[in-house]
Amino acid sequence: MKILAITTLIALSTLTFASVKSANAQVTSNSSICVSPIIVKGNVTYVSLALTRAKNLARQAAEKVNGGLSKYRAEASMYGPSFEAPCVDDGNNTWTFTFTGSKPGSTTPSVKTIVTVAKDGSEVTVDYNSPISKVN
Template identity: 55%
Template sequence: MLASALTGVSPVLAQTATPPQENFNPFGVDNPVLQRARNWARQAAERANGGLSQYRAEASMFGPASQSPYVDNGDGTFTFRFLGGPPAQPATIESIVTVNPDPSNPMIRIDYNGPIRSAPAPAQPPADLPAPENTSSF
């Protein structure tokens, strides 16, 4: 009673008011489905490359799953492309792993696991375009 007199809030109102829950995520900050998929992808690469004594994936495969290098394929699967290699060494292996994290229909497929490939070359303009007419320099 003394608290309600000092604050001006009725005890009934104070007991029934609930905080808004629209942003509530019972799993914390990260998406648990994406996190499961990311972990399965990383673990598949670890197994394929000789285990943790031989291989470590890049740091992004350990932090928040939402910051890992993935593509949502729109069909419930995720594809991860990440680098790894011997522990405490520069990365030498590129892994591309597609995962369906649904526990009722799980799927892990290693699409590529080999030497790091170079990034694709930028697209070149078609050869049949006419040369620019105004070629004066400034």
């Protein structure tokens, strides 16, 4: 029982620290408006396990509708920290993620996907999934 409790504590700590951003780190223009900064002892942090879960659910939904990981990879921001996720807080207990993806190994995005995820993770909806049209 003690081993299970310690393992759970380590896993939760790892998830929490993976979602923390130091105030000294540079915030990119892709920073999500889905996470509000929290000031803890003078440091600004961005912590949201729910957003991390929602981001993963959105990415997994896109992977599924695009044929799986052997045929599709979402853009890098969908694998990184939750505060970099390209999302909008819809104000109705959902987040909407808008991102691109491509064939594994490709550097050119070929698919645009929009996924809405309930903040509690109970509902995931692929709102849009379509090839990106090429402009001549």
